[in-house]
Amino acid sequence: MTSKSAAAAARATVYGYPRQGQNRELKKAIEGYWKGRVTPDGLLATAAELRRDNWRHLAEAGVDEVPTGDFSYYDHVLDTTVMVGAIPERHRDAVTADPLGGYFAMARGTQDVAPLEMTKWFDTNYHYLVPELGPGTVFTADSAKQVTELREALSLGLAARPALVGPVTYLLLAKPAPGVPGDFDPLTLLDRLLPVYADVLADLYAAGAEWVQLDEPALVQDRTPAELNAAARAYRDLGALTDRPKMLVASYFDRLGDALPVLAKAPVEGLAVDFTGPAAANLDALAAVGGLPGKRLVAGVVNGRNIWANDLTKSLATLGTLLGLADRVDVSASCSLLHVPLDTAAERDIAPQILRWLAFARQKTAEIVTLATGLSLGTGAITAELAANRAALASRAESPVTRDPAVRARAAAVTEADAHRSQPYPQRATAQRAHLGLPLLPTTTIGSFPQTAELRGARADLRAGRIDTAGYEERIRTEIQDVISFQERTGLDVLVHGEPERNDMVQYFAEQLTGYLATRHGWVQSYGTRYVRPPILVGDISRPEPMTVRWTAHAQSLTDRPVKGMLTGPVTMLAWSFVRDDLPLGDTARQVALALRDEVDDLEAAGTSVVQVDEPALRETLPLRAADRAAYLAWATEAFRLTTGGARAETQIHTHMCYAEFGDIVQAIDDLDADVISLEAARSHMQVAHELATHGYPREAGPGVYDIHSPRVPSAEEAADLLRTGLKAIPADRLWVNPDCGLKTRGWPETRASLENIVSATRTVRNELASS
Ligand code: GLN
Ligand code: ZN
Numbered sequence: 001m002t003s004k005s006a007a008a009a010a011r012a013t014v015y016g017y018p019r020q021g022q023n024r025e026l027k028k029a030i031e032g033y034w035k036g037r038v039t040p041d042g043l044l045a046t047a048a049e050l051r052r053d054n055w056r057h058l059a060e061a062g063v064d065e066v067p068t069g070d071f072s073y074y075d076h077v078l079d080t081t082v083m084v085g086a087i088p089e090r091h092r093d094a095v096t097a098d099p100l101g102g103y104f105a106m107a108r109g110t111q112d113v114a115p116l117e118m119t120k121w122f123d124t125n126y127h128y129l130v131p132e133l134g135p136g137t138v139f140t141a142d143s144a145k146q147v148t149e150l151r152e153a154l155s156l157g158l159a160a161r162p163a164l165v166g167p168v169t170y171l172l173l174a175k176p177a178p179g180v181p182g183d184f185d186p187l188t189l190l191d192r193l194l195p196v197y198a199d200v201l202a203d204l205y206a207a208g209a210e211w212v213q214l215d216e217p218a219l220v221q222d223r224t225p226a227e228l229n230a231a232a233r234a235y236r237d238l239g240a241l242t243d244r245p246k247m248l249v250a251s252y253f254d255r256l257g258d259a260l261p262v263l264a265k266a267p268v269e270g271l272a273v274d275f276t277g278p279a280a281a282n283l284d285a286l287a288a289v290g291g292l293p294g295k296r297l298v299a300g301v302v303n304g305r306n307i308w309a310n311d312l313t314k315s316l317a318t319l320g321t322l323l324g325l326a327d328r329v330d331v332s333a334s335c336s337l338l339h340v341p342l343d344t345a346a347e348r349d350i351a352p353q354i355l356r357w358l359a360f361a362r363q364k365t366a367e368i369v370t371l372a373t374g375l376s377l378g379t380g381a382i383t384a385e386l387a388a389n390r391a392a393l394a395s396r397a398e399s400p401v402t403r404d405p406a407v408r409a410r411a412a413a414v415t416e417a418d419a420h421r422s423q424p425y426p427q428r429a430t431a432q433r434a435h436l437g438l439p440l441l442p443t444t445t446i447g448s449f450p451q452t453a454e455l456r457g458a459r460a461d462l463r464a465g466r467i468d469t470a471g472y473e474e475r476i477r478t479e480i481q482d483v484i485s486f487q488e489r490t491g492l493d494v495l496v497h498g499e500p501e502r503n504d505m506v507q508y509f510a511e512q513l514t515g516y517l518a519t520r521h522g523w524v525q526s527y528g529t530r531y532v533r534p535p536i537l538v539g540d541i542s543r544p545e546p547m548t549v550r551w552t553a554h555a556q557s558l559t560d561r562p563v564k565g566m567l568t569g570p571v572t573m574l575a576w577s578f579v580r581d582d583l584p585l586g587d588t589a590r591q592v593a594l595a596l597r598d599e600v601d602d603l604e605a606a607g608t609s610v611v612q613v614d615e616p617a618l619r620e621t622l623p624l625r626a627a628d629r630a631a632y633l634a635w636a637t638e639a640f641r642l643t644t645g646g647a648r649a650e651t652q653i654h655t656h657m658c659y660a661e662f663g664d665i666v667q668a669i670d671d672l673d674a675d676v677i678s679l680e681a682a683r684s685h686m687q688v689a690h691e692l693a694t695h696g697y698p699r700e701a702g703p704g705v706y707d708i709h710s711p712r713v714p715s716a717e718e719a720a721d722l723l724r725t726g727l728k729a730i731p732a733d734r735l736w737v738n739p740d741c742g743l744k745t746r747g748w749p750e751t752r753a754s755l756e757n758i759v760s761a762t763r764t765v766r767n768e769l770a771s772s
Pocket of ligand 2: 446616656657658740741742
């Protein structure tokens with residue numbers, strides 16, 4: 001391929017970069033500041049150094065235009081809230097008195113003041129702080145952070161492009177402030193917000209910005225005509241400004257759909273468009289609208305959310321097609337590199353032949369630069385890179401690590417019957433009642449008990465070699481014994497072993513399944529200073545040996561009451577991992593499901609009568625576009641049913657989900673055909689119970705009566721009231737009593753008190769039922 005003659009040389013750029021630093025220096029500095037060990041100036045200096053290191057690194061790697069303002073001490077949506085002056089009333093004094101302290105107070109709350117709500121950034125595992133707006137919101141521009149960071153990069157002699165959350169996405173992500181009616185639509189504030197963006201743009205222009213990036217990922221979701229009109233109006237108004245940098249409107253995570261013609265027509269100078277995954281459809285759509293004549297197109301051809309080496313040849317072909325559709329084509333990742341770890345070079349435990357299949361932020365940056373070079377100068381300029389890339393891709397495709405014929409054959413042989421229990425629910429319920437002999441309103445917990453400092457210490461001791469495996473396992477057995485005897489004393493009906501052996505509900509299984517890869521330093525920001533290391537689904541999944549049976553069996557040996565086996569479901573295993581790009585998600589889910597199905601089988605054989613398969617992520621992996629949801633839910637529910645379909649009729653299958661908005665997936669929840677589901681409900685006062693009732697949910701359910709996200713102990717009266725509310729929606733013979741979620745983040749004192757209160761509330765309500 002040769003580049004199109006006189007077209008401007010393609011530039012390499014990224015929209016954002018991991019913030020934490022090579023050794024998570026930012027986390028350490030921020031947490032040190034919280035504890036009073038790091039001064040505010042010390043924190044600011046560390047942050048400035050990390051930003052400079054990132055820019056230098058990007059520039060040295062060959063990136064032509066670096067992003068600024070993407071850095072954050074906590075979250076970029078919170079930064080936008082500060083930028084537009086939408087500080088919630090309850091935080092205003094604190095922010096005025098001490099901007100840095102007040103900023104963290106908004107993020108984390110204080111003893112007296114609640115933080116902003118936190119929720120997931122689209123379908124990623126990054127969480128942002130939800131803006132709180134109302135009819136009384138007054139916006140004022142505060143461009144200080146953006147201007148400072150732009151100046152820092154410019155002073156290094158770099159071409160820098162400030163990155164901002166766009167005004168439409170900002171409003172679409174907001175919710176009504178406390179006290180504001182729930183039907184308030186933040187988008188009605190657009191005309192008030194745009195002048196503030198105009199001020200910020202003017203400040204950035206004055207500070208030397210040639211381009212500014214406005215992120216509008218909300219436009220890849222299904223949008224109403226009114227919302228699309230708002231986007232058109234926003235960019236028409238901002239476009240008409242004279243004192244402003246050129247605008248690059250960035251979208252990512254999915255296809256633009258109806259928003260594409262809107263943006264294509266808008267008086268902005270550039271669009272950044274995702275061409276990976278489901279967003280690949282943007283390619284044809286762009287041609288259909290006649291391309292972007294006169295505009296700059298930044299092509300997101302390197303997937304910014306997965307960790308796989310790019311297929312450079314394929315990306316070059318996409319870029320070649322795009323050359324005919326815009327004035328100028330630049331190269332980037334599909335989204336900010338915030339969502340991937342920093343550098344594969346840190347992974348000393350991963351075999352070199354596997355490591356070359358992977359690309360973290362540093363490697364993706366190099367890919368982007370290579371592609372930009374290839375686009376500008378022709379493939380002759382990147383021969384070596386292309387050859388190495390082809391070899392890496394071929395070695396992956398041919399490797400026995402990625403393909404296990406036995407697993408493939410088993411997955412291919414799955415029948416419709418495998419994904420169904422042998423008997424329908426009414427028969428199962430009868431068999432389970434006879435087998436388990438549980439009282440009305442059975443009490444249980446969601447699985448984990450407090451992960452104490454001693455437990456984490458024991459794991460650290462094991463890793464450091466201070467204790468051996470036998471010593472560690474003895475420690476776990478003792479913990480299980482304590483947890484079982486506590487539950488018996490408290491009077492719970494279905495017990496759990498407490499999950500003391502699990503570092504994390506996904507990693508624990510990933511470490512034991514063949515086909516999964518763990519990283520040592522693959523940290524990705526989840527929220528604030530919390531980072532996770534998602535395991536990597538690298539090959540076909542199989543289970544060399546039972547993963548949980550000995551712990552559950554040990555727990556069961558200590559009591560006559562039923563102990564629930566506890567598994568993480570296939571959908572959640574995928575949702576909290578980096579998934580394959582060489583196999584459909586549904587196929588991976590099916591492989592994981594078959595491995596878990598064997599575990600269910602082994603648990604039954606070891607005498608377990610109740611097995612819980614957790615699927616807290618079922619809702620969050622729902623595709624952004626409604627049109628894609630049915631296909632997702634089909635494989636997701638099939639994977640769950642395949643996990644549990646082999647269970648005997650008298651074995652009671654539980655599932656658990658913790659997500660406030662179940663409304664749109666009630667049918668899918670029903671399709672799981674679990675005998676019992678426990679759900680988060682305490683904060684919303686059992687709303688989910690009503691949603692289930694409205695749907696006609698036919699099986700048993702335990703809407704949570706104890707909000708475990710707070711150290712607060714619910715009183716017995718309060719729990720009893722929630723139960724009475726629950727009974728209005730779910731009949732007594734199908735209602736369970738349990739907390740909202742696992743107790744691993746709680747301390748023992750509040751756990752003890754809360755569970756005692758729940759059991760006492762249950763006794764009260766049982767008596768009321770008996771006497772009525
Ligand atoms: N069984 C898990 C626990 O109790 C479930 C956790 C979750 O839903 N996130 O910890
Ligand atoms: Zn949960």
